[in-house]
Amino acid sequence: MKEIKVYPLTKASSPPKMEFLNGSNKDINTVFPDNFQFFELLAQLVEEEPAENFGPLERSMMMAIGIEKGKPFNPDEKTKALLAEAARLGGAMARANTFASSAPGVFYYPDRQWQGVREGMTYTFSRDGAPQIDARNNVYYMAAGNSPAMMAKNVGEGSQYLWTYRDADGNFLDGAKNYKLHVLPNIPAKNFWSVVVYDALSRSELQNGQPIPSVSSYVKPLINPDGSVDIAFGPDEPKEKGNWIKTVPGKGWFPIFRFYGPEEPYFDKTWKLEDIAPAK
Template identity: 55%
Template sequence: MKMLLMSAMFGAVSAAGFAAEPPDPHGWIGTETVNTRFGDFSFKNGYPDEASAAKLRDVLLISRAMEAYLAQMPAVSWYRTWKGTAAAGDKLPNQLVIWETLMDAKTLLLTGNTETVYGLAAIDLKRDGPVVVEVPPKMLGGFSDLWQESIAGIGPTGKDKGLGGKFLLLPPGYDGPVPEGYIVGKSKTFGGVLGMRGFLEGGKPEPAVALMKSSRIYPLAQAGNPPQMAFVNGSGKEIDTLMAEDVQYFSDLAALIEQEPADIVDTSDRFLLASIGIEKGKPFAPNADQKAALADAARLASAVARANSFASTDPARLVYGDRKWEWAFIGGSATWDSQGYVNTDRRAAFAYLAVGMSPAMVDKVVGQGSQYLSTMRDGDGKYLDGGKSYRLHLPANIPVVNFWSVVVYDSESRSELRNGQPFPSVSQYTGPVPNPDGSIDVYFGPTAPAGKDKNWIRTVPNKGWFTLLRFYGPKEEFFNQSWKPDDIVEAR
């Protein structure tokens, strides 16, 4: 009886007279092989063997690199936009790239539209110090730093109230004099991007282009005698603004961290970046093994980014309870903090598909600004297939003051689909033929239905595609959802 009690208290007694260790309640790793989805790792007496330790360091490096890839995507994407814009044409300082006959599929830009005149300029506050930008009236857009944070908005809801004006962009840490007469914006980064759009008039881009060409960009130090302004026509040009999805991504991130102030990322992110070899003031020089791990991380992170953007399960993504349309800005915030914290998954979902995290693109302003719906699925929940034919029904009285448009994008590049048409879109400006009740049907497929050429967007077999439905100057019926687009349905 006494022995039984002792056994219960101290565990079973071995033949040698010593009590055996009871099962560990903490789950400690002892002498065993730990089997995981990332591999098997061998331990003896709680210590990893040499091969397992090396593999686990790789797992940690890849995990941290993937997190850095997803968290810093807005910055790396915008950095490549900044570089691609600066490299266009003659590569002159402060040049303004204008898509004078609208943006076509030769330009690689995340989900650009085909119905407004785009203007983009790369601004270098490290090279030039404070920079003056003279903005014409009737523009929509703004200035943002390289982390896509707004510096100053342009347009009816922006700092110029749509009237244009002289903006003065100040670099990080600037403490010099600020002359009067400017709309002042303080940038957190030395790199900045001016992005603006001009509206068509009578379906023509020329008036907006002429207005845009009255813009001027020059250092404040040359305000007394500004240099001649350089303009580049981006239409029909092979301009590449897209981020890499291989190990080059981390080289771009390292270059970005090196050129910008150290505190542009917080200390926890600085540690994360340093742990994968990216640290301001130190060369980014991964050895062969590290480079291979980073290449794996980039590929995995790109795959995760696609799943995050194209296969999201976030319930807030859905615009309507009974349809497949999704919000471009999930949660209704351009700063991604509508839940009381920054939701980096939502931010990454946007950044993989688009650029320009501007409040004017998401705020509810009836009759002004813009709103965006997207879908990559048909009404049955299947991904849109370039080899099949589909129809989208838009009920009568589409609720816009300015215009609406439907643009098709390549699911691989997330840029306009290269389909052989001048523009892969149907819009208020392209003259689609309405139905007798005023509604409009838009058709998608490799060939046009008979008599529907004006309402048709060609798709490409063996290519996935998705679309954005844009509302410029959305009316109340858009916001209260008394008007709703149908799902895209397969034409069987």
């Protein structure tokens, strides 16, 4: 990343020195507000970015509420109140669409709780040129970014992701309870794999007191003799030494399992990720 140089074209002959900011160990709020400020931030984004970044449908909808590039966004008090309520209701609808969704194609395996991007979906979340709004919101409420390499089938390259909000019994994951994930041998990830736990409210990494709420092939996890990996989740550290991600009572959580350099058994589903089970 530090080989990148960004500067105005007018300074190409003498580019300025790049300044890189380190965000590690700093509090950063990446969650959009569920109030009128949402629309203020949207208006700022529209003003700062090229108009072509937004499709005709999006621009039309924003123009209907007074957001248009090159024009001030200054709604009256009545409109502000309506937009504030719209943001609150929109946030509630997004949460339901994401966490409670059971629409066809949401689950990656028909007999498991793990979800993935629906088959046949492009990285712009369209099918035959038609925007798939619910499918897009289903993912973007809990995840902030996307790229073609994350959605296309590239065996041994790019990345793929699975996530779940429920345990093997279909119950939402509870920060006060203990769980176990048994990961079968031969994880189909050419480069590396990881599982990261997120706070269901903020959709950001769970603040649990651990440096990183994660287990991955990079941290030299404890591996069973048969090559499988067991990962414990819960507020209480297991008595037996192992791979443990601490959760927080009173907070919902969800994991994302990442496959970097996903291999064919991931795509043809001859290798399957088991459900997270309540600890016994």
